[in-house]
Amino acid sequence: xxxxxxxxxxxxLSDPIEPIEPRPVPPATPSGxxxxxxxxxxxxxxxxxxLAAALRQHFHRPEGxxxxxxxxxxxGQVELELEDEEIIRPDLAGWLxxxxxxxxxxxxxxxxxxxxCHVMAQSSACQDAAQRLELFQRSxxxxxxxxDVEHATLTSHRLVGRSYAPAVQATRWQLLRAEPxxxxxxxxxALFGD
Numbered sequence: 001x002x003x004x005x006x007x008x009x010x011x012x013l014s015d016p017i018e019p020i021e022p023r024p025v026p027p028a029t030p031s032g033x034x035x036x037x038x039x040x041x042x043x044x045x046x047x048x049x050x051l052a053a054a055l056r057q058h059f060h061r062p063e064g065x066x067x068x069x070x071x072x073x074x075x076g077q078v079e080l081e082l083e084d085e086e087i088i089r090p091d092l093a094g095w096l097x098x099x100x101x102x103x104x105x106x107x108x109x110x111x112x113x114x115x116x117c118h119v120m121a122q123s124s125a126c127q128d129a130a131q132r133l134e135l136f137q138r139s140x141x142x143x144x145x146x147x148d149v150e151h152a153t154l155t156s157h158r159l160v161g162r163s164y165a166p167a168v169q170a171t172r173w174q175l176l177r178a179e180p181x182x183x184x185x186x187x188x189x190a191l192f193g194d
Contacts, residue, residue: 043149043193044121048091050191051117051147051154052076055094058184062097069183072096072114073103081108082139088132091147092117094180115143115180122150133157137164143180152192154178 040048052074059072074094081087087108094115095104104111116136120129129146136144137159144157144164153171156178157164170176172192175185 041121044119046193047147047149047191048076048119052092054186054190055181059181073100075104079108080113081110082112082135086135088135090116091119112139113141116141117145117147119147120149133164147191154188
């Protein structure tokens with residue numbers, strides 16, 4: 001017996017569709033960090049995905065051998081609540097599995113990450129990047145990387161006391177070895193279209 005397409009999956013397609021109310025999302029966090037922008041550029045997307053691919057293949061797994069160190073959960077563009085009502089969406093975030101045993105779930109994630117990465121696609125985003133660094137710093141995120149697509153650089157920051165100190169900066173022509181992922185070298189050109 002054939003099922004009418006109108007009853008597909010138990011839904012009568014002739015029934016009126018009730019609108020879904022979107023969840024209200026403020027355009028910025030209370031401290032002024034923009035949650036939504038005009039969308040990533042191709043350059044931004046390439047840098048984020050290139051870095052995610054390099055890190056996930058080596059670290060997004062249980063701990064292993066020196067060739068595949070593992071020990072991390074690495075997720076992209078998840079919402080984090082680092083302070084009350086302060087929700088932010090970094091390009092990438094990572095949690096040490098020894099501290100966060102199960103993969104972070106839901107939205108927003110309330111477990112503080114051990115590493116975050118922010119990709120800036122244009123120089124006008126410098127103010128936003130500075131505000132993000134301040135929030136990550138206040139929240140005690142041990143490592144923060146900032147990828148500047150316009151200048152083809154990656155700067156890693158390490159929390160020293162209560163402040164970030166720049167640890168390593170690499171350009172598109174270099175190999176990067178930076179904490180907390182210093183078990184591998186990352187070919188920077190792969191982030192910038194080379």
